[in-house]
């Protein structure tokens with residue numbers, strides 16, 4: 001018999017069904033026994049009645065260990081007591097894979113198992129509906145990001161992940177041996193997306209990045225995923241507008257497509273507004289010291305001043321930005337730059353800006369940052385043969401997910417986190 005997903009049972013397509021999934025819960029009321037079966041599309045009640053259900057099925061139904069994988073053949077029927085109004089009366093139950101007990105973590109909806117233990121058993125943690133809801137939402141974030149840029153004529157890029165030199169001054173690299181040469185895991189697709197935008201004009205990508213900082217915080221991972229774009233003939237303001245449009249689009253899509261998941265997580269999501277404020281204005285507004293980065297407290301304060309808003313803090317001092325960020329008005333000695341950060345719900349989700357497309361200025365900026373232009377020869381040369389002005393940004397996928405699903409720790413928004421202490425599973 002062909003398998004029916006639980007969601008299709010509720011749509012009432014078939015009377016005789018074969019459902020497969022995981023044992024979510026069992027209950028024994030002596031003459032009647034219940035088993036809640038779970039698959040990726042939902043939960044359904046299987047009801048065994050003494051005298052009506054075959055003896056062997058009635059006997060075993062409440063003895064199957066929780067989380068075992070089973071196959072149930074039976075008949076659907078309407079029931080006022082059953083959740084969602086339909087239950088299955090079973091004829092046959094087959095155990096496909098019995099779960100060993102005790103389970104190493106609590107997988108109930110009220111699980112109190114602490115995060116690091118849950119991550120040790122992440123494969124089992126994925127059995128939980130809450131965890132499935134988080135990653136169904138992340139799936140929608142990625143899909144709507146792709147959809148938006150694909151529909152706007154962008155080309156999806158597949159950047160290299162093994163690189164020969166740093167692209168983000170300041171962040172540390174994981175070394176890798178590449179035959180006779182030294183190589184690194186990519187910190188960012190930065191240099192490559194710029195080179196592509198200088199011919200194919202509009203590109204987007206979702207790609208992993210590796211950062212070897214030894215920090216162990218609730219907002220950093222050592223392997224993260226970034227959603228990047230790069231656009232030719234764009235400046236700082238235009239590129240921020242692209243971000244405003246796509247984040248609004250993503251959140252609209254999550255609200256539309258992930259209603260059940262948001263309800264399950266008890267999240268009321270709103271499409272955010274956008275605010276554009278310069279670094280100088282931000283310093284005054286928050287009483288910060290000029291020339292310093294925003295601290296986590298400053299980011300929280302911005303959220304209090306502009307709730308439900310993506311706050312674009314633009315035109316940062318050149319000294320606080322990467323070597324590739326354009327100086328204000330393309331003036332070599334400008335104190336300010338064309339670089340920005342976006343802060344949403346009290347956390348930085350993005351850095352970006354206009355890039356330097358002039359080789360001499362790029363060399364000057366590299367030297368100021370005490371970096372060796374020789375290590376960037378191919379990159380600098382790429383701007384010698386017809387390179388338009390261009391701009392781009394990167395949104396951290398796990399950070400955006402964590403904010404949308406309301407989790408404090410970024411690890412909750414990463415399927416298999418890699419941090420200072422974790423390399424398995």
Ligand code: AMO
Nearest residue numbers: 188190220221224349350351352392393394396399
């Ligand atoms: P940046 O280094 O600011 O900029 O990274 C962009 C965004 O990626 C996310 N992110 C991280 N998430 C989790 N753990 C980390 N260790 C981590 N590091 C970064 C954040 C951050 O805002 N090349 C530039 C972008 C550009 O200019 O296009 C870059 O990588 O959400």
